[in-house]
Amino acid sequence: MRTTQCTGVPPLVDSALGIWFDGRAYHYQQYRYDRLSDAVAYAAIDGRRASRQPLPLPDSWTEWHAPDxxxxxxxxxxxxxxxxxxxxxxxxxxxxxxxxxxxxxxxxxxxxxxxxxxxxxxx
Structure with missing residues (x-):
């Protein structure tokens, strides 16, 4: 699997929740998920917390590419x-x-x- 080091805003899957995908895993805050449904479920729970402190999206990340x-x-x-x-x-x-x-x-x-x-x- 090839990887590319990327900069800028990562590819958002759900901009309202701040969930993004790197070609291999879904990310929400500092967590990584194999399934989008798990990321969405946790983001929904986390969003209801009064003490929630959202983290900014990363400004660099590794993008994974499927085999050619x-x-x-x-x-x-x-x-x-x-x-x-x-x-x-x-x-x-x-x-x-x-x-x-x-x-x-x-x-x-x-x-x-x-x-x-x-x-x-x-x-």
């Missing part, structure tokens, strides 16, 4: 999937394609079972 055709061809060679902004191989999720490819190549070369203690399993 060349990436998808490399993924197909090892059976690596892509879902919700994460690369997936044998039940493990990876932030970057190179991480998934490295583990897949190692696992196939050694005939290793799917066990990568340094990665978190998919849920």
């Amino acid at each position: 055709a060349a990436d998808r061809a490399r993924m197909a060679a090892y059976g690596i999937g892509y879902e919700q902004g994460m690369f997936q191989y044998r039940g493990y999720r990876y932030d970057y394609l190179d991480q998934a490819l490295a583990y897949a190549a190692q696992a196939e070369a050694t005939g290793a079972a799917a066990s990568a203690p340094h990665e978190r399993p998919s849920q």
Whole structure:
């Protein structure tokens, strides 16, 4: 997955609530959500708090890009999937394609079972 460092106002999904999307996750205040509905639900609850102190939108952020055709061809060679902004191989999720490819190549070369203690399993 490629990333771009961006500046300026992030791409707002809901300008009234200040929810924005970086290509992989929805953001509200300092929180990150996989689902827009979760961000909206929390923003609605937070908006009703008398003590709410809204934070300004960030002036820089990382934008995540989906894999392109060349990436998808490399993924197909090892059976690596892509879902919700994460690369997936044998039940493990990876932030970057190179991480998934490295583990897949190692696992196939050694005939290793799917066990990568340094990665978190998919849920």
